Amino acid sequence: MRELRSEEPLQRPRTAYLLLLPFFVFFVVFWLVPLLGGLRMSFYSNELYGTSRFVGGDHYRALLADPRYFKALRNTALYAAYSIGCILPLAVLLAHLLQSAWRSIRPFLTFLLLLPALTPPAVLALLFLLVFHGREGLLNQLIVLPLGFKAVNWLKDPSFILPALVLQTVWRWTGFITLFVLAGMDGIPRVLYDAARMSTESRWHLFRTVTYPFLKPVLVFSAVYLMVDAFSLFSGAYVLLGGSGGTADAGLVLVSYIYQQAFTFGKFGTASAISLSVAPFLLLALALCFLRVRRS
Amino acid sequence: MKETPSSTGHAEGTGRPFRAGPLLALMGLTLVSLVFVYPFAWMFFASFKENRQIFSPLKLWPGHFGGQYYGQLFSGEWIPFVRVFGNSLLIASAQAVGAVAVTSLAGYAFAKHRFPMRRMLFVVSLVVIVLPQQALAISLFTWLDALHLSNRLAGVILPGVASGLGILYFTQVFRQVPDDYVHLARMAGASEFRVYTTLLPMLASPLLSFGLVQFILAWHEHLIPMLVLSAADQQTLPLALASLYGSSLRFPFAVLMAGSTLTLIPTVLLFALLHRRFKSSLSELLVH
Numbered sequence: 001m002r003e004l005r006s007e008e009p010l011q012r013p014r015t016a017y018l019l020l021l022p023f024f025v026f027f028v029v030f031w032l033v034p035l036l037g038g039l040r041m042s043f044y045s046n047e048l049y050g051t052s053r054f055v056g057g058d059h060y061r062a063l064l065a066d067p068r069y070f071k072a073l074r075n076t077a078l079y080a081a082y083s084i085g086c087i088l089p090l091a092v093l094l095a096h097l098l099q100s101a102w103r104s105i106r107p108f109l110t111f112l113l114l115l116p117a118l119t120p121p122a123v124l125a126l127l128f129l130l131v132f133h134g135r136e137g138l139l140n141q142l143i144v145l146p147l148g149f150k151a152v153n154w155l156k157d158p159s160f161i162l163p164a165l166v167l168q169t170v171w172r173w174t175g176f177i178t179l180f181v182l183a184g185m186d187g188i189p190r191v192l193y194d195a196a197r198m199s200t201e202s203r204w205h206l207f208r209t210v211t212y213p214f215l216k217p218v219l220v221f222s223a224v225y226l227m228v229d230a231f232s233l234f235s236g237a238y239v240l241l242g243g244s245g246g247t248a249d250a251g252l253v254l255v256s257y258i259y260q261q262a263f264t265f266g267k268f269g270t271a272s273a274i275s276l277s278v279a280p281f282l283l284l285a286l287a288l289c290f291l292r293v294r295r296s
Numbered sequence: 297m298k299e300t301p302s303s304t305g306h307a308e309g310t311g312r313p314f315r316a317g318p319l320l321a322l323m324g325l326t327l328v329s330l331v332f333v334y335p336f337a338w339m340f341f342a343s344f345k346e347n348r349q350i351f352s353p354l355k356l357w358p359g360h361f362g363g364q365y366y367g368q369l370f371s372g373e374w375i376p377f378v379r380v381f382g383n384s385l386l387i388a389s390a391q392a393v394g395a396v397a398v399t400s401l402a403g404y405a406f407a408k409h410r411f412p413m414r415r416m417l418f419v420v421s422l423v424v425i426v427l428p429q430q431a432l433a434i435s436l437f438t439w440l441d442a443l444h445l446s447n448r449l450a451g452v453i454l455p456g457v458a459s460g461l462g463i464l465y466f467t468q469v470f471r472q473v474p475d476d477y478v479h480l481a482r483m484a485g486a487s488e489f490r491v492y493t494t495l496l497p498m499l500a501s502p503l504l505s506f507g508l509v510q511f512i513l514a515w516h517e518h519l520i521p522m523l524v525l526s527a528a529d530q531q532t533l534p535l536a537l538a539s540l541y542g543s544s545l546r547f548p549f550a551v552l553m554a555g556s557t558l559t560l561i562p563t564v565l566l567f568a569l570l571h572r573r574f575k576s577s578l579s580e581l582l583v584h
Contacts (some may be wrong), residue, residue: 012411012488013409013411013412015488016405016409016410016411016414016488017405017411019405019488019489019492020405020417022397022398022401023399023401023402023421023458023463024421026398026457027458029454030429030454030455030458031427031455031458033439034429034432034435034436034439035427037436037439038432094325094328097324097325098321098325100317100318100320100321101321101322101325102322109325109329111567111568112329112332113329113332115333115336115560115564118564118567119336119516120515120516120518120534120559121516122534122535122537123534123537123560125538126537126538126552127336127339127556130342130351131335138334138335142334171331179578180578183575183578183579186579218582232428234430234518234519235519235534238519239541255519258433258434259519262434268438272434275432275434279427279431282426282427286426
């Protein structure tokens with residue numbers, strides 16, 4: 001074995017490029033070309049076929065003066081932040097509970113927790129139409145009214161639309177992220193806990209000194225995943241709010257705004273400018289996340 | 297966590313980190329699972345109810361179980377259910393197989409070869425993760441139209457094949473394969489493609505796990521099929537169900553709930569079958 005290893009690594013670039021070829025064909029045709037096409041579209045006027053002309057940065061400048069764009073941006077960012085802020089702590093807590101409970105029931109419980117993630121978001125949104133439905137909805141009947149509050153009109157009241165979207169997302173992803181965190185926690189060597197327990201029995205201290213540093217990469221990955229998912233939120237908002245932004249645009253998110261601009265108003269240039277305007281922020285966020293993991 | 301004989305001998309409360317007492321944990325978990333499961337139970341039972349009963353969600357149990365709404369679903373009275381179910385199944389399977397094949401091949405190259413611009417190409421292919429198809433939907437839509445792929449299932453299948461997540465995952469997976477295996481196969485005179493295929497059987501779990509994830513993602517996709525497939529009999533299952541809602545106030549909601557219930561079957565079935573493999577490849581990935 002030793003002798004074999006010494007003569008490598010393999011230096012045959014041509015073979016390697018050949019192996020990469022299929023991926024990059026798909027990459028170029030279905031990702032790079034649409035990206036460049038979108039970029040071009042965002043610099044041309046809004047007529048779709050033939051007659052459009054070069055307008056430079058006009059669409060981007062118009063966005064800067066468009067309150068609805070900022071509303072959508074703000075809603076999406078808030079939605080992402082709230083969802084991640086709810087899901088990660090909940091998932092860590094649930095993973096702890098799963099680790100403490102008897103091992104034999106784990107598969108069954110994880111399956112139940114995963115059920116929402118296995119459901120298509122469009123179907124989930126249909127289900128949540130009934131959960132959030134006016135007075136008769138599940139949430140009102142089961143929780144809001146029994147607790148003595150007035151029934152909330154989840155999908156019409158502007159102050160509850162975004163929380164409703166967040167609630168749906170938390171419900172959808174918490175189980176899946178829990179599974180992830182649990183797998184990460186199972187990989188932490190027990191000795192570390194034994195060592196840390198020499199100095200303290202405080203659970204919070206054990207969590208901070210042992211569990212958290214080990215889980216950090218998993219949590220960062222989960223946060224990135226959830227953030228990308230949040231920025232491509234479409235199905236939930238589209239089905240729940242019927243393609244509009246909801247009352248007073250309280251539920252207007254980026255993808256539905258893009259969709260609206262393109263297919264309701266036919267402004268393909270504006271729509272492309274919106275999609276591309278977010279890309280640098282997402283890239284930056286991703287780069288920051290990876291850098292932090294790399295450092296620790 | 298590995299359960300060693302000595303650790304089970306420990307007194308409760310010190311055997312494991314954060315032992316809240318299994319019973320307490322179980323109670324908490326039962327409560328949480330109820331929250332997760334109740335809407336599904338409701339969906340299932342609603343597929344037997346009349347509209348009037350559906351909107352009193354506290355009465356879970358339907359008066360009687362009759363299959364008439366499932367019958368209406370299959371007869372195609374409201375949507376071409378069998379057809380769209382088949383479409384979705386075809387799209388999700390084809391995309392899963394395609395993505396696994398293409399990204400595992402690339403992952404092998406990234407992990408086991410040294411070549412100029414390796415890092416650059418790797419990073420470039422990861423950018424796909426941050427800028428998903430949905431963000432490029434508008435221009436993707438016009439481009440697919442130019443390629444004569446609109447209103448074809450291929451127009452939905454192909455764009456999902458170039459998965460950045462797949463590149464990240466399979467590069468990691470192939471990195472964990474000992475170099476010796478690769479060298480042995482190369483010494484035996486195998487071509488690089490042959491080396492790759494001989495490694496596949498030992499990677500069955502990660503391959504199937506990623507296939508499962510890709511299947512689920514494709515099964516769930518809403519925006520791209522909605523833009524690309526406009527003909528009624530070319531739609532996918534989530535699309536058809538979403539369009540059913542709001543089509544008319546008179547139609548029986550139970551049909552929608554029946555369709556939604558059946559939507560769950562493929563993903564749940566696949567997950568149940570591959571559960572063990574999925575868990576092992578997940579911890580494999582996180583531990584190393």
